[in-house]
Amino acid sequence: MHNIGILGAGLIGASWASFFAAKGLKVRIYDVNSEVKENALQTANDNLQRLVNLKMLTSKAAKTGQQNLQTVDSMKALLTDMDYVQESVVEDYAIKADVYREFEQYASLSTILASSSSGLLMTRMQSVMKHPARALIAHPFNPPHLIPLVELVPGEQTASSIIDTVKTFFVQLGKHPVVLNKEVQGHIANRLAAAIWRESLALLDEEVASVEDIDAALCQGPGLRWAMMGQHLIYELGGGEGGYQKFFDTIGASFEEYWKDMQDWTTIPEAVKQKAVAGTQAYLEQKNRSEWTAWRDQKLAQIQQVLSEE
Structure with missing residues (x-):
């Protein structure tokens, strides 16, 4: 083509x-x-x-x-x-x-x-x-x-x-x-992103942390691993010698407890939208929107260059 x-x-x-x-x-x-x-x-x-x-x-x-x-x-x-x-x-x-x-x-x-x-x-x-x-x-x-x-x-x-x-x-x-073997709304990536976004908004709504710190917790921790591996491989390696099965057996129960008190919103509360918009203004005090975009593109290029190395 x-x-x-x-x-x-x-x-x-x-x-x-x-x-x-x-x-x-x-x-x-x-x-x-x-x-x-x-x-x-x-x-x-x-x-x-x-x-x-x-x-x-x-x-x-x-x-x-x-x-x-x-x-x-x-x-x-x-x-x-x-x-x-x-x-x-x-x-x-x-x-x-x-x-x-x-x-x-x-x-x-x-x-x-x-x-x-x-x-x-x-x-x-x-x-x-x-x-x-x-x-x-x-x-x-x-x-x-x-x-x-x-x-x-x-x-x-x-x-x-x-x-x-x-x-x-x-x-x-x-x-x-x-x-995809079958259709589903949002496909794969946006469904995963939607789950993370909902919990990010919930943490903000419950005043667990600021927008910047919630974002930092994501990109400075799991986000670094996600650039190389998906969640299944991450936990396979996280289980040590016992692999994924050991992770289920030793840490899986903790995650079940997290799920029990997570929000299950199917609509975003208006008050949460206002908190999120207000909270992100701190970013624009550091760089304007075009500068953030240029920064994003440069980092994306650098990450891919690193990942392409053997």
């Missing part, structure tokens, strides 16, 4: 465009909002230069990537002779239905449609399609041009060969795809 279409050019779409262009692929960008589309082109170009500054891309590759980026003015122009489309439009079933119907008017039967949806179900989205077998979810973690994870989620009508093709495609591009 050499010709990549970006359908929906907001924050995620622009980052996807940066990623594909950095890999030497030809990228077309389309959004119904012409201003958003042009901003995405500029953002993608800027991201390529940032990748050079982060030593994740050569100047020559960045120049090639910038030359391979273009915007188009219609869905037909986007889809003509297109191999793969990464859709990142609004998280709304009705809007996606309209987009998918138009996609089928112009896309060849060999064109793969991958959605960036963070939580919607492909089975429902592909139900409006005449040829749904080539549609799947390929959900990135933000920002896609820096973070390797992509979650591949088939719908009930997605062909297994399409999942295999897209997985191979992303592996070749340096991504780390994971494949």
